Each structure stands twice: as C-alpha cells, then as structure tokens.
Amino acid sequence: MSQKSITIALAGNPNSGKSTIFNNLTGTRQKVGNWPGVTVEKKEGHLKTNGCDLTVVDLPGTYSLTAYSIEEIVARNFILDEKPDVVVDIIDASNLERNLYLATQLRELDTKVIFVLNMADLARARGVKIDADKLSELLDVPVVFTVGNKNKGTRDLLEKIMSVAEAEIDFPRTRRVYYGKDIEKAVSELSEFIKEKTTAELPYHIRWAAIKLLENDGIVKERILQSANPQGEAILQEAELKRQRLRDFFDEEPEIVMTDHRYGFIAGIVKELVKTVSKQRVDVSRQIDQVLTNRLLGLPIFVFFIWAMFQLTFSLGAYPMDWIDAGVGWLGEGAGQILPEGIFRDMIVDGIIAGVGSVAIFLPNILILFFCIALFEDTGYMARAAFLMDKVMHLIGLHGKSFIPMLMGFGCNAPAIMATRTLESEKDRILTILINPLMSCAARLPVYILLAGAFFGAKAGNVIFSIYALGIVLAISIGRLFRSTLLRGKVAPFVMELPPYRVPMFKGLLIHMWDRSKIFLRKIGGVILVGSVVVWFLSAFPREVQFSRDYEAEIAGISDHYRPLISAAHGDLRERLLGKRDEAISALEILQAREKVERSYIGRLGKVLTPVFAPIGMDWRGSVAVLTGFVAKEIVVSTMGVLYTVGADEDEKSEALKVALRKSNMTPLSAYAMMTFVLIYVPCLATVAVIRRETNSWKWAAFSITYSTTLAWLVAFIIYQGGRMLGL
Amino acid sequence: MNLSDLKEGQTATVARVGGDGPFRRRLLEMGFLRGTEVYVEKYAPLRDPIELILKGYHLSLRVDEAARIEVEEVKG
Ligand SMILES: Nc1nc2c(ncn2[C@@H]2O[C@H](COP(=O)(O)OP(=O)(O)OP(=O)(O)O)[C@@H](O)[C@H]2O)c(=O)[nH]1
Ligand SMILES: [Mg+2]
Numbered sequence: 001m002s003q004k005s006i007t008i009a010l011a012g013n014p015n016s017g018k019s020t021i022f023n024n025l026t027g028t029r030q031k032v033g034n035w036p037g038v039t040v041e042k043k044e045g046h047l048k049t050n051g052c053d054l055t056v057v058d059l060p061g062t063y064s065l066t067a068y069s070i071e072e073i074v075a076r077n078f079i080l081d082e083k084p085d086v087v088v089d090i091i092d093a094s095n096l097e098r099n100l101y102l103a104t105q106l107r108e109l110d111t112k113v114i115f116v117l118n119m120a121d122l123a124r125a126r127g128v129k130i131d132a133d134k135l136s137e138l139l140d141v142p143v144v145f146t147v148g149n150k151n152k153g154t155r156d157l158l159e160k161i162m163s164v165a166e167a168e169i170d171f172p173r174t175r176r177v178y179y180g181k182d183i184e185k186a187v188s189e190l191s192e193f194i195k196e197k198t199t200a201e202l203p204y205h206i207r208w209a210a211i212k213l214l215e216n217d218g219i220v221k222e223r224i225l226q227s228a229n230p231q232g233e234a235i236l237q238e239a240e241l242k243r244q245r246l247r248d249f250f251d252e253e254p255e256i257v258m259t260d261h262r263y264g265f266i267a268g269i270v271k272e273l274v275k276t277v278s279k280q281r282v283d284v285s286r287q288i289d290q291v292l293t294n295r296l297l298g299l300p301i302f303v304f305f306i307w308a309m310f311q312l313t314f315s316l317g318a319y320p321m322d323w324i325d326a327g328v329g330w331l332g333e334g335a336g337q338i339l340p341e342g343i344f345r346d347m348i349v350d351g352i353i354a355g356v357g358s359v360a361i362f363l364p365n366i367l368i369l370f371f372c373i374a375l376f377e378d379t380g381y382m383a384r385a386a387f388l389m390d391k392v393m394h395l396i397g398l399h400g401k402s403f404i405p406m407l408m409g410f411g412c413n414a415p416a417i418m419a420t421r422t423l424e425s426e427k428d429r430i431l432t433i434l435i436n437p438l439m440s441c442a443a444r445l446p447v448y449i450l451l452a453g454a455f456f457g458a459k460a461g462n463v464i465f466s467i468y469a470l471g472i473v474l475a476i477s478i479g480r481l482f483r484s485t486l487l488r489g490k491v492a493p494f495v496m497e498l499p500p501y502r503v504p505m506f507k508g509l510l511i512h513m514w515d516r517s518k519i520f521l522r523k524i525g526g527v528i529l530v531g532s533v534v535v536w537f538l539s540a541f542p543r544e545v546q547f548s549r550d551y552e553a554e555i556a557g558i559s560d561h562y563r564p565l566i567s568a569a570h571g572d573l574r575e576r577l578l579g580k581r582d583e584a585i586s587a588l589e590i591l592q593a594r595e596k597v598e599r600s601y602i603g604r605l606g607k608v609l610t611p612v613f614a615p616i617g618m619d620w621r622g623s624v625a626v627l628t629g630f631v632a633k634e635i636v637v638s639t640m641g642v643l644y645t646v647g648a649d650e651d652e653k654s655e656a657l658k659v660a661l662r663k664s665n666m667t668p669l670s671a672y673a674m675m676t677f678v679l680i681y682v683p684c685l686a687t688v689a690v691i692r693r694e695t696n697s698w699k700w701a702a703f704s705i706t707y708s709t710t711l712a713w714l715v716a717f718i719i720y721q722g723g724r725m726l727g728l
Numbered sequence: 729m730n731l732s733d734l735k736e737g738q739t740a741t742v743a744r745v746g747g748d749g750p751f752r753r754r755l756l757e758m759g760f761l762r763g764t765e766v767y768v769e770k771y772a773p774l775r776d777p778i779e780l781i782l783k784g785y786h787l788s789l790r791v792d793e794a795a796r797i798e799v800e801e802v803k804g
Contacts, residue, residue, distance in 0.1 A: 064757045068750065095785045098759050253749070259756045286769075289779075298773040387788050391774035394790075400777070493751045493793050494777050495758060498786040 005053040006165045009079055011106060012090035013099050014061025015499050017118040020148035021090055022058040025158065041071075041421070042078055050162060057084065060421075063098075065105045067219060069424040079109070080204065086112045086165050088157070093130055093145075094122035096274060100266045104139075104177055110205050112164050113141050116157060120145045122500075131273040138269055149505055177265045179258055182249060186242045187211055193238050197231040213239035214246070215255040285380075285500035293384055302388050305381075306407075309372040313365050320364035328357030343543075347536060355532020355638035366442045367517050369411045374512035378504030383496065390494055396476050397483030399423060400494055402432040406475070409439030413687045415516050417694055427487045431479060433691055434704055437683035438475040440468050443633040447678045450637055454658040455668040467675050474680065474711070527685060528638075531631040535639050538602035545599040551592040558584050597643060616677060616716035617670030626677060632684045669728045673720035680712035729802060732778070732794040734768045740799035741765055747796040759783045760797060
C-alpha cells in the first residue's frame with residue numbers, strides 16, 4: 001500500500017474531552033484538565049495505521065466558529081486555512097444542545113466531518129438517551145460514541161476516520177441550517193454577486209463566505225479583500241448593503257438572527273433524537289458545590305486549600321530535599337577524588353556539581369506544587385476558584401480567570417503566562433502577563449530560604465511569607481496603576497462554564513505535573529548548567545593574579561615558625577600546636593582565595609556594579625549574584641555559593657554558605673532588601689522569552705524588564721534606607 | 729425584570745439580551761435565546777458573580793452582565 005498522509009483536526013467545545021481522545025488516538029501524553037481552556041495551543045501527534053501516516057492535531061476548545069478569544073482564533077484558523085482532511089468534532093454528549101452549535105457550524109464548512117459523542121457515560125448517567133443513527137441520518141455525518149477517560153470507542157473512531165478520509169464523498173448537503181426566507185435570499189444573492197464579480201480562487205466555499213460576510217466576520221472580510229482583489233471592495237459593500245437591509249427588516253443585527261436560527265435548527269434535531277429516560281438522579285457535582293462555593297464556607301475553604309498546598313509543598317518536600325543534598329555532596333566528593341587535580345576538576349566540582357546541585361535540590365518542592373495545581377485543574381476546582389475570586393480580581397481590574405495564571409505563577413511564570421491565553425480581552429491578557437512575575441515563582445524560593453535561613457533563624461517562615469505577600473500587594477497596586485494608565489479599558493465579561501466535578505485520573509495528574517516540571521528540569525540541564533559554568537569561569541579566571549600580599553611566603557613563614565616548636569613538643573602540646581598551625585594556614589588560604597575571586601573577572605564586574613547596588617545594601621558579590629540571576633533565578637544561590645564560600649570545606653557547603661553570609665557584611669536588613677529585589681527584578685530569561693512570544697512584541701518584553709527592575713530597585717531602596725533610618 | 733434581580737432558586741425565561749456586540753453574540757451562542765429557561769443556582773460568596781443553569785449546564789456571569797439580560801415569567 002502506498003504511504004498516504006492524512007491530517008485530522010480534533011475540534012469541539014472547551015472541556016469536551018478533545019485532548020483525552022487525542023491521547024487515546026496517538027498514545028501520547030497531552031495535558032488534560034477539567035476546566036475550560038486547558039489546551040491553549042494546537043498540538044500535533046502522529047500514528048500509523050493501515051499504511052497511512054496520520055497527523056492528529058489537538059485544537060483548543062471553541063464554542064463557535066466566531067473568533068472570540070485567541071485560542072478560538074487558533075482553532076478556527078487551523079480548520080479554515082490548513083484544511084485538514086477530516087475534522088473530528090468532539091461533542092460532550094451530556095451537554096448536547098450547546099455542543100451542537102459548533103457542530104452545525106462545522107458542518108456548514110463542507111469539509112469532511114465526523115461527530116464523536118464523547119462522555120457517553122455521563123449522558124447515560126443523566127438518563128439521556130441519544131439516537132446516534134438518527135443524528136447521523138439527519139445531519140448526514142458519521143457518528144461515533146466514545147468514553148474518553150476509559151479509552152472506549154477509540155478503535156471505532158479510527159475506523160471511521162480512515163473510511164471517511166479515503167472515501168471520495170462529494171458533499172450534497174441537503175440538511176443544513178435554514179436561516180429563514182429573508183436571510184437565505186440575502187445569502188444566495190450575495191453568493192451570486194461574488195461569483196459574478198470574481199473568478200479568483202477564494203479561500204472559502206462561497207455560501208460559507210457569504211454567510212460570514214453577512215455576519216460581519218472581520219477575518220473573513222479581510223481575506224476576501226485580499227483574495228478577490230480588486231473586486232473585494234465591491235463585495236464588502238454589497239454585503240454591508242444586505243446587512244443594512246436585514247437589520248432594518250428584523251430590527252436586529254443579522255448575526256443575532258442567524259444565531260437564533262441555528263439554535264432553532266438544533267432544538268428541532270435534539271427533539272428528534274434525545275430521549276430522557278429517567279429524571280436526573282442526585283447531582284453529586286451540585287452537592288459538592290453546595291459546600292465548596294457556599295456563601296459562608298466557600299472562601300475559607302478556598303484559603304485553606306491554598307494554604308494546604310503550600311504547606312504540603314514545603315514540609316513534605318523537605319525530606320527528599322535532604323536526600324538530594326546528601327547525594328550532591330557525595331557526588332562532589334567522589335568526583336573530587338576520582339578526577340585529577342586541575343582546571344577540569346575545578347570546573348566539574350566547583351562549577352557544575354555545585355551550581356546545578358544547589359538548584360536540583362528544589363525539584364521535590366516543584367513536583368509537589370505542580371501536582372497540587374494539577375489536582376485543582378483535573379477535579380474542576382480551578383473554575384470554582386475563578387468563580388470565587390472574580391470579585392477580588394475585579395478590584396485589580398482583572399478577570400476571575402486571571403486568577404488561574406496568577407496562582408500558577410507561584411509554580412513557574414513561564415507556563416503561567418501561557419495560561420493567560422484563555423482570557424478573551426487582549427488588555428486583560430497583557431496586564432495579567434505583566435504582573436504575573438510578581439507572583440513569586442518556585443525558582444526564587446531557594447534564595448529566600450537561604451537568606452531568611454541565614455539571618456532570621458526561627459522567624460524565617462514568616463519572613464518568607466511576607467515576601468510572597470509583598471509580591472501580591474505589589475501586583476494589586478501595579479495592576480490598578482497599569483489598568484488606569486497604560487491599559488485603560490473595561491474588564492472582559494465573565495462568561496465561564498463551570499464543568500461538573502470529576503475524579504481525576506492518576507495518570508492524568510502525573511502527566512500534568514510532569515509536563516510543567518519538565519520545564520524546570522530542562523532549565524537545570526540547560527541554562528543553569530551553562531550559567532554555572534560561566535559563573536565558575538568568570539570567578540576562576542584569570543588564573544594568575546597579582547595578590548596584594550605574598551601568601552605563599554607567609555604560609556611558608558608560618559610553617560617555618562611552627563616547625564622547631566612542634567618537633568620539640570610532645571603529646572597534647574604537640575597536637576595543639578599542629579592544630580594551631582593548620583588553622584593559621586587555612587585562614588590565610590581563605591583570604592587568598594577570596595582575594596583571588598575579587599580580582600577575577602566576576603569580581604571586577606561586581607566592583608563596577610557596586611555604585612548601583614550599594615544604596616540598596618548589596619556588596620559586589622550580591623550584585624554579581626543578582627546579575628547572573630537573569631539567566632534563571634535559581635542561579636542567584638549557586639553564584640552566592642561560589643562567591644561566599646570559596647575555600648570552605650566542600651562537604652559542609654550548604655551550612656558553610658549560611659555561616660559565610662553571616663560573617664560577611666550583610667545584615668538582616670540588607671538580606672531582606674536583597675530578597676525583595678530578587679522578588680521583583682527582571683523575570684528570568686525563559687519568562688522574558690515567553691512574554692515576548694505571548695504578547696508577540698519585543699516592546700512588552702522590554703517594558704516588563706524595565707519596569708520590574710526599576711520597581712525592584714526602588715522598593716529595595718526604600719526598605720534598606722528606611723530601615724537604616726529606623727536604626728535596624 | 730432583569731436576570732440579576734432574581735433570587736437564588738428562581739427560574740425565569742429569557743426575553744431579550746442587551747449589551748454590546750461581541751459580548752451579546754457570545755451570550756446568544758452560549759444559549760441565552762429568547763424563550764430559554766434559566767435557573768439561578770447561586771450567588772458567589774462575595775455576591776458576584778452568579779452561577780446559572782441553562783440548557784443543562786452551569787455557567788457563571790457577573791451581576792452587571794446578568795443585568796443586561798431581560799427575563800420574564802419568573803417562577804419559584
Ligand atoms: N466522565 C467522562 N469524563 C471524560 C470523558 N472524556 C474526557 N473526560 C474528562 O473530561 C475532562 C476534560 O478533558 P480534556 O481532554 O482536557 O478536554 P479538552 O476538550 O481537551 O479541553 P480544552 O483543552 O480545555 O478545550 C478531563 O477531566 C477528562 O478526564 C468521558 O468520556 N467521560
Ligand atoms: Mg485540551
């Protein structure tokens with residue numbers, strides 16, 4: 001058999017199970033979740049069957065083919081422009097009427113369509129019986145039943161896809177939406193007009209184009225203008241004329257009348273094929289909501305969930321953290337023994353193992369945090385969170401749905417910013433993106449743990465909490481400020497579906513967690529690895545430096561001084577003398593190592609930066625650390641590790657760093673100022689890249705960098721100088 | 729009477745959807761058509777938004793958005 005390649009698009013309403021079916025078909029692991037808007041980008045998967053190469057594309061959910069939010073535009077453009085061989089419409093059978101709205105629109109496109117009645121189990125549980133043969137007959141499309149989460153019906157679906165893809169069907173299209181005499185007349189007249197005016201290849205089927213023009217669809221208008229040049233203008237004018245006439249006639253916008261007709265058509269179909277066998281039994285989901293979105297209990301429970309999530313993340317995460325810490329220490333020691341002395345060993349041990357190790361330690365926290373977020377998503381609680389928080393978010397001038405990306409920001413800003421795609425309004429999105437980095441991501445936590453641990457002892461927890469709180473307060477104020485200046489406008493409407501609660505699939509949770517943690521792991525293997533090596537290089541070179549003192553000679557002098565004393569002494573005294581000698585030597589060695597770093601490239605760089613950072617209480621080492629943190633914020637810790645503990649014993653590094661920090665000229669006040677600076681200043685490289693991609697402009701990315709760094713400096717300045725004035 | 733004037737547990741029939749273009753269109757596409765029954769499931773703890781049930785699914789709307797939907801035949 002010849003190798004054929006077929007493209008299949010999975011379309012459907014949000015949360016109807018497209019990604020689940022996609023995973024069933026391709027055997028890949030695509031994120032699924034129980035809130036509308038999980039898939040925000042189209043995803044491709046491949047499979048081979050019957051000698052055919054199938055490319056399956058999972059699209060974001062859409063309620064209709066009217067482009068409303070960007071994810072909907074992504075889906076629509078794919079179907080219209082890429083012209084997949086078969087469009088598979090995943091219909092939530094338990095919510096048939098609304099799902100058929102998109103289905104009828106898809107059918108109007110005159111592409112090969114298959115209807116999948118997914119969630120067949122839920123429909124049955126609700127006592128709804130759907131006559132699939134009738135549906136197939138009425139709309140002239142193949143229909144398949146599936147239960148996505150149980151992987152039922154997948155083989156049927158695949159067979160149908162193959163037969164439809166291979167069949168040479170010319171779509172006769174008898175049963176389609178009838179828009180009523182007047183609109184139908186306008187549609188056929190406009191179609192004729194288009195045919196007369198232009199022979200150019202139109203990107204769309206003519207009847208469809210006429211319908212969309214009457215609906216005043218911006219994208220279609222633009223395309224017609226381009227492709228039917230020079231007659232495009234005339235066509236648009238004609239359409240506008242017809243719209244005007246219809247508007248006068250109905251005393252209503254034509255698109256609204258057409259929507260009405262579609263639903264009327266659907267109501268007719270539903271009546272014919274749906275039988276409600278039994279009255280709905282107890283609705284578990286509604287009962288859960290009696291508690292979870294209860295007037296009195298709703299918010300306290302919500303706060304409790306968030307609190308529990310952070311508790312779990314940090315207390316449970318502490319155990320595996322210790323193991324990883326021990327493992328890294330052991331690895332460093334082992335490598336130090338095996339490898340021959342020299343630059344290469346230094347690079348491996350001091351650069352890579354120390355640098356990457358100090359970040360890898362946070363993997364458990366991140367896994368747990370993402371697991372919790374996945375749990376919220378897959379059960380359906382996320383939508384409730386948006387429902388509960390909308391009023392509060394509204395105060396910042398944001399939408400309840402912005403709450404989800406904001407919450408995810410505590411994990412990692414990069415996927416959080418991608419999650420803003422579910423927001424319909426461009427301004428809402430940009431605002432949410434701009435303030436998202438103020439949600440302190442997991443990468444910044446290591447810095448807080450280190451600094452707070454070193455300077456605030458038992459109060460560290462509260463101090464860290466105050467940093468998170470500061471981030472939230474700033475987000476609110478900055479949000480309001482931007483909303484009233486840069487991004488003036490109304491908050492988008494809050495039209496959000498609340499899906500029924502579902503028991504999450506454990507596999508699904510793991511996929512979800514893994515998907516996001518991968519970004520962190522990739523950072524460890526990528527930028528953090530490179531960053532550690534670069535930082536190490538800059539601090540280890542130039543190899544030969546001009547010291548202010550002759551350390552070698554002084555060390556030799558000490559040895560000479562002790563030699564006769566030691567050889568004359570016995571027993572205890574001899575031991576003590578030996579100890580004293582070693583102590584004196586190692587003190588000198590540390591001084592030497594420190595001076596060496598100071599004179600290294602990184603030291604010189606830090607010195608240049610000192611005037612900028614001195615007013616906020618940071619010395620050159622702190623300045624270098626935050627500078628390297630631009631690569632990834634975790635690197636701040638590993639840089640400090642390299643800069644502060646040079647010369648310290650390898651196996652007690654993590655403790656040694658805290659001790660070294662306390663011994664340096666840092667005070668609790670300057671440590672706090674540094675933490676606030678780290679909280680606010682430039683989002684990391686990965687986040688900036690995502691901002692640039694999601695806003696599609698370097699301008700916003702650059703703006704984000706500038707405003708955050710300026711704000712960070714100002715806040716740290718106020719805290720540091722204010723604290724000094726108060727005598728802290 | 730507007731949808732936002734209803735109390736929890738009341739049902740009404742949609743008479744007319746007001747508001748501006750795209751928003752209005754979206755509401756219609758979600759099923760707020762003349763004659764559709766809407767049930768007010770609950771108000772959020774902070775009194776905003778509202779959770780509604782129509783055509784067998786749950787949807788939330790802000791109070792001021794619900795105020796743009798005219799209803800009649802209030803029951804319950
Ligand atoms: N009971 C039941 N649940 C299902 C079925 N198919 C999928 N689900 C669940 O429905 C939820 C939504 O599934 P997804 O695959 O993420 O839906 P989607 O259509 O990709 O959603 P968006 O990407 O948001 O548009 C998940 O919690 C699935 O586990 C089914 O047949 N029956
Ligand atoms: Mg999906």
